[in-house]
Amino acid sequence: MAQLDGVAPGQPSVFKLVLLGGGSVGKSSLALRFVKDDFKSILPTVGCAFFTKLVDVGAASVKLEIWDTAGQEKYHSVCHLYFRGADAALLVYDITSKDSFGKAQQWLNDLEKELPPGDVVVMLVGNKTDLGEEREVSFEEGAEFAASRGLLFTETSARLNHRVTEAFGAVGPAAPRGADGETGAAGTRTPGGGRGARREGQVLRPLGAASGGGAAGGAPAPPSCPQRAAAGSVWTVALDSDSPLTLVCWRVLEVAGSWRPAPPELAGSCRTALVSDGSWESQFRLPTPDTDRIPNAQTRRARPCQAGCALCCLRTQRNETGRTTWRADGGLAPGAAQDPPVPGPARGD
Ligand SMILES: Nc1nc2c(ncn2[C@@H]2O[C@H](COP(=O)(O)OP(=O)(O)OP(=O)(O)O)[C@@H](O)[C@H]2O)c(=O)[nH]1
Numbered sequence: 001m002a003q004l005d006g007v008a009p010g011q012p013s014v015f016k017l018v019l020l021g022g023g024s025v026g027k028s029s030l031a032l033r034f035v036k037d038d039f040k041s042i043l044p045t046v047g048c049a050f051f052t053k054l055v056d057v058g059a060a061s062v063k064l065e066i067w068d069t070a071g072q073e074k075y076h077s078v079c080h081l082y083f084r085g086a087d088a089a090l091l092v093y094d095i096t097s098k099d100s101f102g103k104a105q106q107w108l109n110d111l112e113k114e115l116p117p118g119d120v121v122v123m124l125v126g127n128k129t130d131l132g133e134e135r136e137v138s139f140e141e142g143a144e145f146a147a148s149r150g151l152l153f154t155e156t157s158a159r160l161n162h163r164v165t166e167a168f169g170a171v172g173p174a175a176p177r178g179a180d181g182e183t184g185a186a187g188t189r190t191p192g193g194g195r196g197a198r199r200e201g202q203v204l205r206p207l208g209a210a211s212g213g214g215a216a217g218g219a220p221a222p223p224s225c226p227q228r229a230a231a232g233s234v235w236t237v238a239l240d241s242d243s244p245l246t247l248v249c250w251r252v253l254e255v256a257g258s259w260r261p262a263p264p265e266l267a268g269s270c271r272t273a274l275v276s277d278g279s280w281e282s283q284f285r286l287p288t289p290d291t292d293r294i295p296n297a298q299t300r301r302a303r304p305c306q307a308g309c310a311l312c313c314l315r316t317q318r319n320e321t322g323r324t325t326w327r328a329d330g331g332l333a334p335g336a337a338q339d340p341p342v343p344g345p346a347r348g349d
Pocket of ligand 1: 021022023024025026027028029030040041042043044045046069070071072127128129130131156157158159160
């Protein structure tokens with residue numbers, strides 16, 4: 001977090017979040033929606049606009065500074081000045097503009113020149129989902145680009161207030177930061193992480209331990225449906241069939257309803273995404289063509305339970321693929337691996 005050192009006693013620490021992306025993609029509108037729950041006509045930003053919001057993180061308050069950079073080309077050369085010291089970034093494009101999607105990729109390159117990957121948590125945000133009929137960038141394109149660059153990903157509508165709070169929350173001061181489950185709470189830093197950014201491929205401990213019930217060997221048990229899976233959970237799911245094929249998929253749950261894509265080495269073999277209508281889509285491509293028992297590519301759709309529970313989605317996959325074994329990584333003790341509990345009536349599709 002910026003300015004943590006030297007914070008006067010009683011003063012909230014400061015967390016710097018930058019909004020970047022092309023012109024008119026809705027950066028200011030997202031900030032306005034998040035900070036004031038308002039949506040109105042806004043003039044193009046000149047240089048950089050500035051919003052603040054106090055965010056409660058545990059018992060402490062953190063001052064979230066939102067630096068809303070101008071997307072117009074004429075300001076491009078100065079915007080990198082605003083990136084310095086950022087803890088997090090929302091990289092925004094307009095889903096109705098392919099051009100803005102290309103520009104987001106350029107902005108990311110600019111950001112990475114200023115702040116190396118791993119120093120800052122970045123979420124790619126496709127805005128204006130209310131204009132779905134004019135869509136030029138598919139959800140999958142966004143998700144795939146995010147996966148290829150190790151970014152979080154979501155789609156929003158500032159106009160309809162769709163997933164705006166979730167987007168800011170996923171990268172904000174209350175989001176989980178470190179492998180030890182540390183949050184971005186005021187006064188904390190992740191060891192070796194400078195500002196506490198996530199590291200690609202990092203295994204985060206499932207944070208459901210506190211509310212997740214019984215723990216094997218002191219380790220957290222998988223959260224059970226309809227309990228909300230905790231932010232920061234990492235699960236490995238092995239899908240076994242009668243054939244010798246085994247597919248291991250990695251998932252990092254960042255916030256309820258939003259998955260971090262599989263790490264690059266597994267990209268293409270497995271991905272799960274929250275599609276814009278609120279249902280889940282998981283696609284598995286098995287690594288060998290031996291598909292006697294399992295089709296080569298399987299797409300499953302399931303509605304999450306009200307709590308956006310991860311296991312509802314995964315359970316539906318299990319129901320549909322028959323024999324599936326489950327393993328929870330990042331905290332479960334050996335021997336604790338087992339099917340997660342499936343309480344209550346099925347809520348999947
Ligand atoms: N339909 C729709 N329009 C939006 C949405 N978000 C923003 N807009 C509109 O898109 C236009 C640009 O929005 P801004 O918030 O000013 O975009 P910006 O990215 O800050 O633009 P610059 O300041 O030029 O960088 C405005 O007319 C907004 O009303 C959205 O979610 N849906």
